[in-house]
Amino acid sequence: MGAYAGGGEASSREEVRQVRGLVQHLLSVLRSTPTPALSRQRKKGKIGVAMVLLLPLSAHAQVSVVAAENFYGDVAQQVGGPDAAVTSILSSPDQDPHLFEASASTARSLSAARIVVFNGADYDPWMVKMLRAAKGTDRLEVEAAALAGRKPGDNPHLWYDPAIMRRVAQALAEALSAADPAHKAAFAQRLDAFDISLKPLDDRIAEIRQRHAGQAVTATEPVFGLMAAALGLAMRNERFQLAVMNGTEPRASDTAAFEADLKTHRVRALLYNLQATGPAAKRLLRLAQLQHIPTVGVTETEPAGTTYQAWMTGQLDTLDHALSLP
Numbered sequence: 001m002g003a004y005a006g007g008g009e010a011s012s013r014e015e016v017r018q019v020r021g022l023v024q025h026l027l028s029v030l031r032s033t034p035t036p037a038l039s040r041q042r043k044k045g046k047i048g049v050a051m052v053l054l055l056p057l058s059a060h061a062q063v064s065v066v067a068a069e070n071f072y073g074d075v076a077q078q079v080g081g082p083d084a085a086v087t088s089i090l091s092s093p094d095q096d097p098h099l100f101e102a103s104a105s106t107a108r109s110l111s112a113a114r115i116v117v118f119n120g121a122d123y124d125p126w127m128v129k130m131l132r133a134a135k136g137t138d139r140l141e142v143e144a145a146a147l148a149g150r151k152p153g154d155n156p157h158l159w160y161d162p163a164i165m166r167r168v169a170q171a172l173a174e175a176l177s178a179a180d181p182a183h184k185a186a187f188a189q190r191l192d193a194f195d196i197s198l199k200p201l202d203d204r205i206a207e208i209r210q211r212h213a214g215q216a217v218t219a220t221e222p223v224f225g226l227m228a229a230a231l232g233l234a235m236r237n238e239r240f241q242l243a244v245m246n247g248t249e250p251r252a253s254d255t256a257a258f259e260a261d262l263k264t265h266r267v268r269a270l271l272y273n274l275q276a277t278g279p280a281a282k283r284l285l286r287l288a289q290l291q292h293i294p295t296v297g298v299t300e301t302e303p304a305g306t307t308y309q310a311w312m313t314g315q316l317d318t319l320d321h322a323l324s325l326p
């Protein structure tokens with residue numbers, strides 16, 4: 001059974017309990033707190049509107065955005081600016097996102113969201129379950145996989161393709177504008193700024209591609225796969241990587257082929273996932289080090305205190321360095 005299958009009776013009972021709690025919470029929120037501006041207008045007419053206009057700028061209601069993963073949360077904050085309050089659920093590079101299970105607190109943060117952004121393609125099935133359980137609200141959903149035309153079974157690490165990130169940012173700007181039409185121009189402006197900020201990353205990709213396209217690399221997990229494809233690298237041992245990602249035992253023949261690649265120096269570098277290193281991946285990492293093949297650690301989740309742009313560029317720099325070694 002893959003890591004995605006999840007399930008078992010205990011966890012489905014737990015899900016039912018969580019979902020019930022979420023729905024109750026959603027209903028109570030909807031009953032008790034209409035948006036302040038609207039209720040004032042309704043109760044006090046024009047005077048109420050005037051009072052709203054006199055509020056200091058910083059007090060204006062922010063659009064509440066919940067991101068399943070923090071790289072989407074980062075982009076939402078970059079596009080939303082001070083007009084959005086963003087909460088990211090997966091934000092620690094110390095845990096394996098493929099093994100994440102939603103808790104009651106996840107459901108609570110979701111219940112207040114006007115916009116939800118998530119990956120899809122079976123990367124965050126817990127989010128899809130919770131969204132299905134709480135339909136009928138005016139919540140807006142942005143799903144990276146749907147925007148990119150990817151489905152379960154495809155490489156789910158979509159944020160490693162900056163072109164997909166652009167589409168996510170665009171969809172977020174549209175959702176933010178629908179939720180808060182008064183700030184439409186600001187969202188459009190910040191979307192432009194985001195697009196421009198990706199230009200150095202695109203240039204870096206083109207530069208590395210020119211120097212290293214066609215070189216063979218391997219990885220213990222497919223996290224960097226879409227970026228490797230953008231760089232024109234020849235990625236090897238993909239079936240092994242999928243097994244590791246799904247928490248299943250790689251086939252003996254796949255492991256043997258991987259080892260042979262390292263022992264015969266058929267690959268120029270080994271990429272590994274700093275966040276998910278099971279015993280099979282660890283063994284190959286050690287073998288690569290023993291063979292003096294450069295190893296490059298990458299993460300699934302965006303490290304704290306950085307940006308999507310800086311995170312991606314930093315990893316590209318490390319890989320470029322590794323591929324440039326004699």
Ligand SMILES: [Zn+2]
Nearest residue numbers: 098223245300
């Ligand atoms: Zn992964």
